[in-house]
Amino acid sequence: MMRLDPLPSIATTLPAQLLTVALNFVLPPRCASCGVQTGSTGGLCTKCWIQARFIAAPQCSQCGYPFELDFGEGVRCGPCLSRPPYFDRARAAVAYDDRIGHIVIAFKHGDRADLAPGLAAWMRRAGGELLQDADLVAPVPLHRRRLFSRRYNQSSLLGQPLARAAGIPFIGDLVIRQRETDSQGHLSPAARRRNVEGAFHVAAHHKDMLKDKRVLLIDDVLTTGATVNAIARRLKREGARAVDVLTVTRVVRETNVS
Ligand SMILES: [Zn+2]
Structure with missing residues (x-):
C-alpha cells in the first residue's frame, strides 16, 4: 500500500x-x-x-492552475491576467474530484479530524516554497456559530501542523468572519464574490504585527477563490506585504474560468 x-x-x-x-x-x-x-x-x-490528480508544475504562477504545456517560469493564466487576484500565489495538493470531495466532506463534516496529518503532508509537498517564504500561517475562519456546531475549524487543523513543521507562528484568530456567509456551493462566481465582500476583518489585537508580513492562508478547497481573495484584500489593506494560499484541493475546470 x-x-x-x-x-x-x-x-x-x-x-x-x-x-x-x-x-x-x-x-x-x-x-x-x-x-x-x-x-x-x-x-x-x-x-x-x-x-488522484496531484498538482505540480507547470502551472499558473499566481493561482496555481495546472497547465498542459510548460510555458516557462512566471507565466500566469488568462483569468489571472485579466482579473488579477489580490493573493500573490495559490497552490493546492490535488485536483478536486468525487473521491477527494468525499475525503474533504468526511474531514469537514464527518468528524474525521484524524485525516488532518495526512492531508497536511500532501499540502506540505505542494506548498513547500510558500511555507518557506511565509512569516506566519493563518486559517480561513469559520463564523463563530458554524465553529460551535462543527466543533473545529478544519483549516486550523491543517494549518497548525504545517506551521509547526516550518517553525513559523500559527495565528488562529488573525482573520475574523464577521458575517455568516451563505453556503458558497450553489452560487455563481459573481454571486460568490458578492457573498464574501466585507465578510472578513483582521482581529484588532493582531493589526500591529501584520505590517510587512507575508501571510500564508490555509483552507481545504479552492473553488473560485472568492473567499481567499476577499481575505487577501483585507489583509493587504491592513498592511500585509503578501498573501499566499495553500489548500488541500482545488477545482480544475477544462477552461480556467474564475
Ligand atoms: Zn491563474
Whole structure:
C-alpha cells in the first residue's frame, strides 16, 4: 500500500508512537477515500492514490492552475491576467474530484479530524516554497456559530501542523468572519464574490504585527477563490506585504474560468 508519512513533529515521541500502534490495533487505518483497510492513517489505498490528480508544475504562477504545456517560469493564466487576484500565489495538493470531495466532506463534516496529518503532508509537498517564504500561517475562519456546531475549524487543523513543521507562528484568530456567509456551493462566481465582500476583518489585537508580513492562508478547497481573495484584500489593506494560499484541493475546470 502507498502511504503518506505524517509530519515528523506529530509522532516523534515514544508515547505518541505507542498510541499510534494501539490505535491502529483497535481501529485499523482505512483509505481516506474508499474506506478499504490500508497501512497508514490518513493515507490512500493504491487504487485511490493512482487515480488522484496531484498538482505540480507547470502551472499558473499566481493561482496555481495546472497547465498542459510548460510555458516557462512566471507565466500566469488568462483569468489571472485579466482579473488579477489580490493573493500573490495559490497552490493546492490535488485536483478536486468525487473521491477527494468525499475525503474533504468526511474531514469537514464527518468528524474525521484524524485525516488532518495526512492531508497536511500532501499540502506540505505542494506548498513547500510558500511555507518557506511565509512569516506566519493563518486559517480561513469559520463564523463563530458554524465553529460551535462543527466543533473545529478544519483549516486550523491543517494549518497548525504545517506551521509547526516550518517553525513559523500559527495565528488562529488573525482573520475574523464577521458575517455568516451563505453556503458558497450553489452560487455563481459573481454571486460568490458578492457573498464574501466585507465578510472578513483582521482581529484588532493582531493589526500591529501584520505590517510587512507575508501571510500564508490555509483552507481545504479552492473553488473560485472568492473567499481567499476577499481575505487577501483585507489583509493587504491592513498592511500585509503578501498573501499566499495553500489548500488541500482545488477545482480544475477544462477552461480556467474564475
Ligand atoms: Zn491563474
